[in-house]
Amino acid sequence: xxLQLRTALQQAGKMSDGSFPKLEANILVIGAAKVGxxxxxxxxxxxxxxxxxxxxxxxxxxxxxxAGREASFSIWDSVYPQVAGFRGQAEEKQLRWADGFVxxxxxCDRASxxxxxxxxxxxxxxxxxxxxxxxxxxVVGNKxxxxxxxxxxxxxxxxxxxSAGAGFFEVSxxxxxxxxxxxxHELLDLVRDSRRATRKTAGLRGLVRSLSxxxxxxxxxx
Numbered sequence: 601x602x603l604q605l606r607t608a609l610q611q612a613g614k615m616s617d618g619s620f621p622k623l624e625a626n627i628l629v630i631g632a633a634k635v636g637x638x639x640x641x642x643x644x645x646x647x648x649x650x651x652x653x654x655x656x657x658x659x660x661x662x663x664x665x666x667a668g669r670e671a672s673f674s675i676w677d678s679v680y681p682q683v684a685g686f687r688g689q690a691e692e693k694q695l696r697w698a699d700g701f702v703x704x705x706x707x708c709d710r711a712s713x714x715x716x717x718x719x720x721x722x723x724x725x726x727x728x729x730x731x732x733x734x735x736x737x738x739v740v741g742n743k744x745x746x747x748x749x750x751x752x753x754x755x756x757x758x759x760x761x762x763s764a765g766a767g768f769f770e771v772s773x774x775x776x777x778x779x780x781x782x783x784x785h786e787l788l789d790l791v792r793d794s795r796r797a798t799r800k801t802a803g804l805r806g807l808v809r810s811l812s813x814x815x816x817x818x819x820x821x822x
Contacts, residue, residue, distance in 0.1 A: 622669060622670040622671065622672055623669065623670070623672070623673070623792055623795075624671075624672050624673060625671070625673040625674075626673065626674050626700075627673055627674065627676070627698065627699070627700050627701070627702065627784070627787060627788075627791075628675075628676045628678060628694050628695070628697065628701050629641055629675060629678060629701075629704065630678050630680070630691075630701065630702070631680065631705055631712065631716060632680050632706075632709070632711065632712035632715035632716070633679075633680045634709075634712075635704045635706040635742055636704060636773045637702075638656075639651065640702070640704060640742060640771070640773040641660065641677045643773045644780035644783070645662055645675070647777045649774050651774065657677065658677045659676045659677070660677065661673075661674050661675075662675065666785070666788060666792075671788055673788065675784075678694060691719075691722055692726065696726070698735075699791050699794075700735065700736040700737065700787045700794075701735065701736070701737045701738070702740055702783060702784070702787060703716050703740065703766070704716070704742055705740070705757075706741075706742055707742065707743055707746070707751065707752050707757070707770065708743050708749040708750060708751055709751060710752065713752045713756070713757075713760075716760065717760060720739070720763075720764040720766065723735065723737060734765055735794070736787055736790030736791045736794050737761075737764060737765070737766035738761075738766060738767040738769065738783055738786055738787045738790075739757060739760060739761035739764070739766045739769075740769050740770075740783055741768075741769070741771070742770075742771060742773055743772060743773075743774070744771055744775075744779075745772040745774055754770055767786050769782060769783050769786070771783060
């Protein structure tokens with residue numbers, strides 16, 4: 601029994617100190633049309649800003665080093681469906697695929713902010729339905745360079761993110777690469793932490809099962 605306890609604690613320690621294989625994750629970028637989802641994604645991947653995109657859905661694969669550890673992930677740059685029925689089907693497929701979410705709205709567009717709110721609610725509903733832990737989410741207010749057209753305050757965006765337990769950034773994909781970098785780095789950190797917490801919980805559950813089996817098994821033999 602003591603040996604089982606030590607082994608389980610050693611395994612839990614390895615889980616908590618970050619000694620995992622490389623991080624692999626699926627990241628879904630969602631939001632209303634014309635909020636800069638593709639511009640934000642491509643800015644992060646290539647450091648370049650491209651202002652015009654068609655309604656094209658893309659999945660990119662990217663590798664990078666994070667805190668001395670290799671990260672390999674896919675980014676699904678989604679198109680917001682215009683047909684309500686198809687929208688529900690597409691969202692469910694996407695939400696089940698993703699390990700983390702970037703929810704984008706334009707600070708110049710009140711309607712896009714409402715879409716972001718609805719999408720956060722949808723993520724929460726599906727998470728509860730599947731009985732999963734809270735999933736990593738970052739809310740992004742894009743087009744910060746267009747202050748003269750601002751319709752949503754920074755405080756509104758921050759409160760929306762807080763209500764969903766999400767991180768929050770205001771960025772300008774048009775002006776700088778560093779905002780996009782911060783968004784995706786923070787999300788990957790959250791995915792890593794979520795995985796670590798899940799594995800630690802699984803390790804503790806295994807420890808409890810091992811101890812229970814040892815205790816009750818010994819009683820039966822006595």
